Amino acid sequence: xxxxxxxxxxxxxxxxxxxxxxxxxxxxxxxxxxxxxxxxxxxxxxxxxxxxxxxxxxxxxxxxxxxxxxxxxxxxxxxxxxxxxxxxxxxxxxxxxxxxxxxxxxxxxxxxxxxxxxxxxxxxxxxxxxxxxxxxxxxxxxxxxxxxxxxxxxxxxxxxxxxxxxxxxxxxxxxxxxxxxxxxxxxxxxxxxxxxxxxxxxxxxxxxxxxxxxxxxxxxxxxxxxxxxxxxxxxxxxxxxxxxxxxxxxxxxxxxxxxxxxxxxxxxxxxxxxxxxxxxxxxxxxxxxxxxxxxxxxxxxxxxxxxxxxxxxxxxxxxxxxxxxxxxxxxxxxxxxxxxxxxxxxxxxxxxxxxxxxxxxxxxxxxxxxxxxxxxxxxxxxxxxxxxxxxxxxxxxxxxxxxxxxxxxxxxxxxxxxxxxxxxxxxxxxxxxxxxxxxxxxxxxxxxxxxxxxxxxxxxxxxxxxxxxxxxxxxxxxxxxxxxxxxxxxxxxxxxxxxxxxxxxxxxxxxxxxxxxxxxxxxxxxxxxxxx
Numbered sequence: 001x002x003x004x005x006x007x008x009x010x011x012x013x014x015x016x017x018x019x020x021x022x023x024x025x026x027x028x029x030x031x032x033x034x035x036x037x038x039x040x041x042x043x044x045x046x047x048x049x050x051x052x053x054x055x056x057x058x059x060x061x062x063x064x065x066x067x068x069x070x071x072x073x074x075x076x077x078x079x080x081x082x083x084x085x086x087x088x089x090x091x092x093x094x095x096x097x098x099x100x101x102x103x104x105x106x107x108x109x110x111x112x113x114x115x116x117x118x119x120x121x122x123x124x125x126x127x128x129x130x131x132x133x134x135x136x137x138x139x140x141x142x143x144x145x146x147x148x149x150x151x152x153x154x155x156x157x158x159x160x161x162x163x164x165x166x167x168x169x170x171x172x173x174x175x176x177x178x179x180x181x182x183x184x185x186x187x188x189x190x191x192x193x194x195x196x197x198x199x200x201x202x203x204x205x206x207x208x209x210x211x212x213x214x215x216x217x218x219x220x221x222x223x224x225x226x227x228x229x230x231x232x233x234x235x236x237x238x239x240x241x242x243x244x245x246x247x248x249x250x251x252x253x254x255x256x257x258x259x260x261x262x263x264x265x266x267x268x269x270x271x272x273x274x275x276x277x278x279x280x281x282x283x284x285x286x287x288x289x290x291x292x293x294x295x296x297x298x299x300x301x302x303x304x305x306x307x308x309x310x311x312x313x314x315x316x317x318x319x320x321x322x323x324x325x326x327x328x329x330x331x332x333x334x335x336x337x338x339x340x341x342x343x344x345x346x347x348x349x350x351x352x353x354x355x356x357x358x359x360x361x362x363x364x365x366x367x368x369x370x371x372x373x374x375x376x377x378x379x380x381x382x383x384x385x386x387x388x389x390x391x392x393x394x395x396x397x398x399x400x401x402x403x404x405x406x407x408x409x410x411x412x413x414x415x416x417x418x419x420x421x422x423x424x425x426x427x428x429x430x431x432x433x434x435x436x437x438x439x440x441x442x443x444x445x446x447x448x449x450x451x452x453x454x455x456x457x458x459x460x461x462x463x464x465x466x467x468x469x470x471x472x473x474x475x476x477x478x479x480x481x482x483x484x485x486x487x488x489x490x491x492x493x494x495x496x497x498x499x500x501x502x503x504x505x506x507x508x509x510x511x512x513x514x515x516x517x518x519x520x521x522x523x524x525x526x527x528x529x530x531x532x
Contacts, residue, residue: 213516288320376400
């Protein structure tokens with residue numbers, strides 16, 4: 001019964017709106033008829049009728065004539081240029097069931113991938129309905145257009161342009177004029193080409209499988225979004241009330257790539273390492289088996305080898321004094337916890353402010369609205385004690401990030417420290433965000449990350465024929481099993497692809513996230529994306 005509630009609510013909304021619309025239309029027509037009657041009566045009266053001067057009579061006649069003209073002029077726009085007002089078009093499309101509905105003439109523009117593959121188009125058998133050939137593979141990006149449930153995603157953000165109502169370019173102005181003047185053909189909207197590569201997008205969704213998670217792939221050079229995948233998804237061809245049930249813990253409508261908030265785990269060690277390199281430190285810190293206690297009463301932070309030894313009933317001697325390069329390769333929690341406290345809150349706040357973690361990151365500026373990521377959650381380092389700083393340094397505590405933010409950070413390191421604004425619109429010019437990391441620090445860190453893939457925790461992503469640099473992450477989750485992370489870029493010398501992968505409750509990043517990144521890197525290599 002609960003699934004019928006949204007349908008009933010929208011039916012009542014439609015019934016009320018249509019009733020109001022018809023009453024308003026009746027009032028206007030009544031006024032128009034009154035104007036006509038009064039005009040005819042005035043014409044038959046003598047110009048010197050008692051008590052009324054010709055001037056007053058003419059003014060009254062002019063008023064009602066103008067009212068009549070205004071009513072019919074306004075009503076004519078429903079047929080001639082209703083497409084120029086997307087909210088009106090949506091109302092008519094959803095609630096007007098009459099066969100002469102002018103919206104039926106509108107052929108909405110398509111959403112295309114970078115190679116011209118149709119991601120959203122019109123059903124040739126029923127032009128008023130949309131079709132999504134790749135179903136759930138790209139559903140969170142395209143969104144849906146439903147007669148009952150409205151719009152979401154790019155269908156909503158770029159609705160005005162897709163309906164042909166925008167005048168931003170010469171082509172759009174020409175199309176608008178054709179739509180207005182040529183009543184013999186269907187009104188057509190503007191197509192929108194995206195930066196996505198549906199081949200990589202589909203492969204990312206396939207590799208995630210039935211697990212909840214997200215994959216973001218960027219071109220570090222210009223910020224082009226090649227993959228923006230989130231699972232589980234939904235079929236935008238068949239949007240039903242069940243999709244909106246709050247009891248669905250899988251949250252298929254949630255775009256995890258943009259709005260999923262997770263502790264970053266060891267992937268956040270990239271930020272700590274960059275801050276330390278910029279400060280001139282890459283040296284040794286002691287990493288004993290007993291771990292590191294940041295403050296009185298705080299539990300010791302230990303390396304995963306120590307925890308595994310405890311589980312196996314064996315003895316692990318600890319890493320001892322190791323440099324940063326080794327600490328990244330081994331993903332030592334003890335090293336980076338000590339490093340975070342050593343750097344101190346002022347330097348860490350300076351670095352996190354530069355990354356603008358508290359700000360959403362826009363990915364699409366549409367004709368009707370914008371699409372952006374959720375802001376990350378980062379308690380100010382100056383307000384944290386040493387234990388909280390140590391936890392943040394290993395990507396735990398109250399710190400939460402989005403997959404998009406980690407992809408942008410990784411792409412910035414690949415791009416000599418310069419972060420480009422991620423963009424879904426293939427026609428939008430590349431824009432610089434800011435330098436996330438100084439150029440020399442980015443070069444040093446890239447070498448460390450390459451070592452982590454060659455012989456460290458990310459070795460599963462050491463794809464043949466590529467030089468991949470990356471970092472695994474295993475983020476503790478208070479609500480269940482650990483989340484699995486992996487961020488990487490390739491090739492190291494001339495990066496063409498930067499990835500962020502997360503698998504919710506996936507366990508170790510090396511086991512769950514790395515294979516997904518490796519599979520995507522192989523496809524990117526095979527289709528020629530990673531070539532010169």
